[in-house]
Amino acid sequence: MPADTAFMEKLVALCKRRGFIYQSSEIYGGIGGFWDYGPLGVELKRNIKDLWWHDMVTNPPDGPDGREIQMVGLDCSIIMNPKVWEASGHVSGFQDPMVECKQCKGRFRADQVATTPCPLKPSKMVGQHDKCQLTEPRLFNLMNKTFVGALEDTSSVAYLRPETAQGIFVNFKNVLDTTRVKLPFGIAQIGKSFRNEINPRNYTFRSREFEQMEIEFFCKKATERRSDEATKGEVTDMEWYQFWRNVRHQWYIRYGLKSDKLRLRDQGPEELAHYSKACADIEYLFPFSDEFQELEGVAHRGNFDLTQHAKFSGVDLTYFDDEAWQADQAKYPPEQHKEIKNQEPYRFLPTVIEPSAGVDRSALAFLCEAYTEDQAPDEKGQPQPRVVLKFHPKLAPIKVAVFPLVNREGMPDIAAAIYRDLKKHMTAFFDDKGAIGRRYRRQDEVGTPFCITVDGQTLQDGTVTIRDRDSLAQCRVHKEHVLAWLRERLG
Ligand code: ATP
Numbered sequence: 050m051p052a053d054t055a056f057m058e059k060l061v062a063l064c065k066r067r068g069f070i071y072q073s074s075e076i077y078g079g080i081g082g083f084w085d086y087g088p089l090g091v092e093l094k095r096n097i098k099d100l101w102w103h104d105m106v107t108n109p110p111d112g113p114d115g116r117e118i119q120m121v122g123l124d125c126s127i128i129m130n131p132k133v134w135e136a137s138g139h140v141s142g143f144q145d146p147m148v149e150c151k152q153c154k155g156r157f158r159a160d161q162v163a164t165t166p167c168p169l170k171p172s173k174m175v176g177q178h179d180k181c182q183l184t185e186p187r188l189f190n191l192m193n194k195t196f197v198g199a200l201e202d203t204s205s206v207a208y209l210r211p212e213t214a215q216g217i218f219v220n221f222k223n224v225l226d227t228t229r230v231k232l233p234f235g236i237a238q239i240g241k242s243f244r245n246e247i248n249p250r251n252y253t254f255r256s257r258e259f260e261q262m263e264i265e266f267f268c269k270k271a272t273e274r275r276s277d278e279a280t281k282g283e284v285t286d287m288e289w290y291q292f293w294r295n296v297r298h299q300w301y302i303r304y305g306l307k308s309d310k311l312r313l314r315d316q317g318p319e320e321l322a323h324y325s326k327a328c329a330d331i332e333y334l335f336p337f338s339d340e341f342q343e344l345e346g347v348a349h350r351g352n353f354d355l356t357q358h359a360k361f362s363g364v365d366l367t368y369f370d371d372e373a374w375q376a377d378q379a380k381y382p383p384e385q386h387k388e389i390k391n392q393e394p395y396r397f398l399p400t401v402i403e404p405s406a407g408v409d410r411s412a413l414a415f416l417c418e419a420y421t422e423d424q425a426p427d428e429k430g431q432p433q434p435r436v437v438l439k440f441h442p443k444l445a446p447i448k449v450a451v452f453p454l455v456n457r458e459g460m461p462d463i464a465a466a467i468y469r470d471l472k473k474h475m476t477a478f479f480d481d482k483g484a485i486g487r488r489y490r491r492q493d494e495v496g497t498p499f500c501i502t503v504d505g506q507t508l509q510d511g512t513v514t515i516r517d518r519d520s521l522a523q524c525r526v527h528k529e530h531v532l533a534w535l536r537e538r539l540g
Contacts, residue, residue, distance in 0.1 A: 053336040082249025082257030092446035101262045106237045113292045119234035125216025136361035146186035158247045159186035193243045209243035217265045218354040233268035251337045253409045260408035267399040286400040290349045294329045297404045305441040310334040324353035333414045345406035352398035367396045438496030442539050447497040448475040454504040464503040
């Protein structure tokens with residue numbers, strides 16, 4: 050499918066017009082790769098993060114063996130000791146190849162020139178214009194540098210984190226020592242990350258500041274499992290990998306990415322990092338490109354990160370499998386206990402499965418999928434074009450809007466009372482301005498799943514009209530039962 054620039058233009062305009070996404074520091078001309086979320090965008094993002102946290106951390110699905118999964122959360126600092134980034138490999142290896150054009154002075158990712166419009170003539174791609182003079186590629190580190198403390202010299206250089214994952218690894222021992230988690234378990238974190246992307250583009254898709262939702266799931270590698278009866282049925286590292294790969298794919302489907310624009314792609318052996326056994330990308334066909342783009346990566350990282358941090362920090366980050374040792378110790382002569390219990394399979398660095406998602410890319414995919422143009426009848430029953438964001442109700446920034454049909458006969462007071470009651474439980478919106486059709490249309494455009502109208506009949510029997518955003522079906526519900534009715538549908 051070719052890129053649909055007209056679709057993107059309409060979506061970007063809607064996001065600006067209705068307060069989902071603004072250009073950062075817009076009154077000063079903006080700044081490339083940075084975005085602000087407006088009043089509705091912030092609700093959308095909050096819903097995504099809350100659902101992720103709820104579904105992955107506070108109420109995760111049971112594991113492949115049907116047992117409850119242990120998950121805990123963290124919120125680490127954005128700036129960490131720079132050694133973290135030496136150990137993780139980011140200082141030496143987190144770089145993209147960059148080319149410069151001597152003509153337009155533009156800088157581009159060498160692997161993306163074929164899909165990057167030339168600043169001199171956007172109908173052509175970089176390098177295709179007669180005047181383009183591209184340099185040889187050179188490597189460019191994507192980490193944002195800063196200084197910590199009063200001195201600005203090499204001793205005070207620090208980095209804004211380019212991912213949240215490393216904060217989890219460096220706290221692995223803290224979590225082990227201060228909680229009662231036992232393998233397998235996961236540590237989750239949501240937070241800002243920063244990458245000095247050479248070419249921030251495609252709206253919020255590739256930004257320089259963005260939010261990630263990451264899990265490091267620590268488990269035993271198959272060979273670390275004991276071979277006796279006690280390990281029968283124990284879930285292997287590859288089974289955990291498959292589990293998370295599927296759980297994360299299904300999560301997007303559950304919240305509305307139902308179309309064939311979502312796919313799960315297993316990386317080929319040539320794409321895998323040297324320490325990784327397997328990796329799958331969850332990808333979405335965004336309208337700005339004719340190729341699928343990554344929403345989330347689910348990677349089997351072996352014990353690479355813990356090995357590196359143990360090496361660079363000098364701190365023992367191994368896990369002691371007390372349960373396995375208790376079950377087995379009688380097999381060994383007591384004089385060997387001390388030595389054996391401190392070796393594999395009883396003491397080891399756990400294997401890690403990492404589902405790593407981006408909040409902003411998820412928000413953009415949900416917006417793209419939700420954007421629909423259809424027709425709805427106006428007050429005279431005539432079909433009129435409408436724009437509607439068909440968000441999953443749990444993602445919708447506003448859950449319900451309440452209107453008085455007219456501003457007289459006590460309708461505004463009844464509507465206001467319903468609104469005040471509902472807003473204690475969900476994001477609600479009150480609107481008494483303009484024709485009722487326009488008020489519906491405004492709510493459709495921001496994806497509000499239900500609109501409640503207080504009308505003449507309310508004055509007689511206490512019922513209100515509830516209109517469904519997608520089917521446009523209307524039903525009457527007594528005003529006392531509106532909250533229960535909505536709760537049933539919103540979950
Ligand atoms: P890409 O290849 O698109 O640059 P990546 O493979 O470098 O992405 P990861 O390092 O795996 O990305 O980061 C995990 C997730 O963080 C991505 O799947 C994406 O959702 C999000 N992410 C990464 N870089 C950006 C960015 N520049 N802007 C917005 N989100 C990002």
